[in-house]
Amino acid sequence: xxxxxxxxxxxxxxxxxxxxxxxxxxxxxxxxxxxxxxxxxxxxxxxxxxxxxxxxxxxxxxxxxxxxxxxxxxxxxxxxxxxxxxxxxxxxxxxxxxxxxxxxxxxxxxxxxxxxxxxxxxxxxxxxxxxxxxxxxxxxxxxxxxxxxxxxxxxxxxxxxxxxxxxxxxxxxxxxxxxxxxxxxxxxxxxxxxxxxxxxxxxxxxxxxxxxxxxxxxxxxxxxxxxxxxxxxxxxxxxxxxxxxxxxxxxxxxxxxxxxxxxxxxxxxxxxxxxxxxxxxxxxxxxxxxxxxxxxxxxxxxxxxxxxxxxxxxxxxxxxxxxxxxxxxxxxxxxxxxxxxxxxxxxxxxxxxxxxxxxxxxxxxx
Numbered sequence: 480x481x482x483x484x485x486x487x488x489x490x491x492x493x494x495x496x497x498x499x500x501x502x503x504x505x506x507x508x509x510x511x512x513x514x515x516x517x518x519x520x521x522x523x524x525x526x527x528x529x530x531x532x533x534x535x536x537x538x539x540x541x542x543x544x545x546x547x548x549x550x551x552x553x554x555x556x557x558x559x560x561x562x563x564x565x566x567x568x569x570x571x572x573x574x575x576x577x578x579x580x581x582x583x584x585x586x587x588x589x590x591x592x593x594x595x596x597x598x599x600x601x602x603x604x605x606x607x608x609x610x611x612x613x614x615x616x617x618x619x620x621x622x623x624x625x626x627x628x629x630x631x632x633x634x635x636x637x638x639x640x641x642x643x644x645x646x647x648x649x650x651x652x653x654x655x656x657x658x659x660x661x662x663x664x665x666x667x668x669x670x671x672x673x674x675x676x677x678x679x680x681x682x683x684x685x686x687x688x689x690x691x692x693x694x695x696x697x698x699x700x701x702x703x704x705x706x707x708x709x710x711x712x713x714x715x716x717x718x719x720x721x722x723x724x725x726x727x728x729x730x731x732x733x734x735x736x737x738x739x740x741x742x743x744x745x746x747x748x749x750x751x752x753x754x755x756x757x758x759x760x761x762x763x764x765x766x767x768x769x770x771x772x773x774x775x776x777x778x779x780x781x782x783x784x785x786x787x788x789x790x791x792x793x794x795x796x797x798x799x800x801x802x803x804x805x806x807x808x809x810x811x812x813x814x815x816x817x818x819x820x821x822x823x824x825x826x827x828x829x830x831x832x833x834x835x836x837x838x839x840x841x842x843x844x845x
Contacts (some may be wrong), residue, residue, distance in 0.1 A: 484507060484575040485507060486503045486506065486507055487505065487823060488503050488505065488506075488507050488508075488621040489503070489504055489621050490502075490504075490547050490619060490620035491544035491825075492505070493533055493544065493547075493548060494544050496533065497534060497535060498699070499828045500827045501545070502825045508623065509624070511593040512560070514535075514560070514564070514580070514628055515560055515626065516556050516558070516560075516564070516566060516572070516624070516625050516626075516637060517557055517558035517559075518531055518557060518574070518623055518624075519621065520553075520620060520621060520622060520623055520770055520841050522552060522553050522554075522640045522642070522821075522845050523618035523643060523824075523841065523845075524551040524552060524618075524644040524647065524648070524675075524841055524842065524843050525552070525831070525834060525842040526550065526551060526645040526647055526648065526675065527675070528550065528552075528833070529549060529612065530577070530831070530835075532612075533548065533831075534673075537613070538682065540610075540614050541614065547610070547612070547616040547617050547618075547620050548613075549612040549617035549618035549844075550575070550577075550610060550618070551575060551643055551644060551645075551648065552573075552574050552611075552617070552646065553574065553633060554572060554574065555568060555570070555571055555639075556568055556570070559744075564627045567625070568571060570632060571632070571642075572631065572632060572633060573612040573616060573622070573630060573631050573632075573643070573645065573646050573803075573807065574618065575629060575630075575631075575646045575647060575665070576610045576613060576617070576647060576797075577608065577610050577611075577797055578610075578626065578628070579609035579625070579626045579629060579799075580604055580608055580609055580777060581602055581608040582607040582608070583601065583605075585599045585602075585605055585607060587602040587605050589800075593608035594809055601628050601800070602795075602799075603629070603797055603799055603800065604729065611623070611625070611745060613784075620824075623726050628800070629800065631800070631803045631804045632761065632804075633807070634808060635811075635840065640819060640845060641714070641816050641817065641819075642807070642845065643843055644679070644743070644798070644817040644819065645658075645817070647797070648676045648679055648804065648817070649679050649815075650685075650803050651795070651798070652669075652683060652746070653798060653809070654744050654795055654798030654802055654806075656683055656687065657679065658793060659746070659767055660767065661689055661743055661744055663687070663689070664688065665690065666692065667689045667742060667743075667744045667746070668688045668691075668694060668758060668761050669684065669691065669693050669746050669747040669748065669759040670694045670746065670747050670749055670754045670755075670757065671700075671746075672695050672713065672747055673693075673700020673839040673840075674700055674748060674749075674840075674843075675693070675700070675841045676748050676771065677700070677702075678703055678704055678707060678817070679815065680746065681693050681711045682813075682815040682816075683815060686809070686815065689761060691709070692712050692724070692742065693714065693760070694716050694757065695714070696717055696754075697837055697839070699839050700839030701715055703838070703839040707767050716757060722760065722823065724761060725740050728740055728742070738763065738816070741762050741766065742762050742766060743763065743767070744762075744767040744769060745758040745759070745761055745762055745769070746758075746769045746770060746795075747768065747769070747770045747771060749772060750772045750780060753778060755780070759784055760789075762784075764788045764790075765788070765789045765791075767790070767792075767793065767795075768791065768792045769791070769795050770792065770794050780792060817840065817841040818841065819837070819840060819843050820833065820842050821843045821844075822842070822845070823844065824844050827842070827844060828844050830844065
């Protein structure tokens with residue numbers, strides 16, 4: 480245990496829905512489980528989910544106020560429990576939102592079905608587990624209590640600022656790309672390629688050896704996607720139709736049959752029916768549509784696509800703890816970095832106002 484710690488800390492608090500954050504002092508959180516770690520938060524990333532939650536559009540969370548948001552952050556271990564853990568004081572860790580204190584007994588925790596799953600007794604999909612920044616306190620504070628089983632060591636050549644956006648945006652898009660089940664050289668499309676997930680997806684997908692098509696409608700994110708120079712083809716969907724792109728891809732691939740033309744997989748990031756339909760039209764027969772977004776009204780799909788074209792539609796939420804570590808190692812090795820804008824911890828409301836302008840990339844408190 481580390482005892483030389485303050486009794487109070489600064490935090491950004493949400494006192495009610497549709498209200499600005501309040502920056503004030505509160506008691507330092509305490510360790511309550513032998514699996515807990517207390518970390519000093521070095522960087523905390525702002526996500527679309529934070530915006531949705533703050534507007535009261537994610538019932539039933541949070542259940543109590545005041546609330547500390549942020550489900551993707553990074554920090555340094557400053558206090559340990561009595562239980563021996565693989566971590567020590569001073570270790571740098573990345574913290575995803577999900578699976579704080581899973582029950583260890585439910586269907587998810589007791590099931591293992593392949594290398595993507597966490598070890599038996601621990602699952603990021605446990606329905607009883609807490610979620611940082613959503614059902615429990617998150618990273619918009621100087622300190623946070625985290626579950627040692629959910630965090631991952633930060634590779635030496637990644638900073639906390641580089642790591643924080645990878646804890647949700649990076650992990651989510653990396654897991655979605657793996658769910659596409661593609662081989663090197665196959666084609667994948669990313670709808671919404673200039674946002675927090677999308678611009679990381681362009682980098683991951685090209686480094687995985689795929690032929691990448693990025694689609695974007697908003698001007699700011701479109702320019703950000705182009706500025707990455709990943710080698711992916713970036714499409715302004717306001718100017719090019721899906722049918723035009725499919726015909727172009729068919730010519731490039733030497734395909735004569737219309738059913739063979741198009742992408743092998745597409746990932747849907749925007750909460751837009753138009754984006755979903757555009758992505759579906761880009762797929763060849765027997766292609767795969769991986770849905771990451773979840774608008775309140777859902778998505779409507781054509782039965783003809785799944786029956787006559789044999790399109791698979793699957794969902795993807797987050798990756799396991801094993802996938803988290805795989806993603807971090809891949810990002811560190813391949814030089815994958817988020818485009819970030821940084822604000823001080825006391826400037827969260829200013830960050831939110833800038834975020835609303837829709838310029839794309841990632842937004843952090845440090």
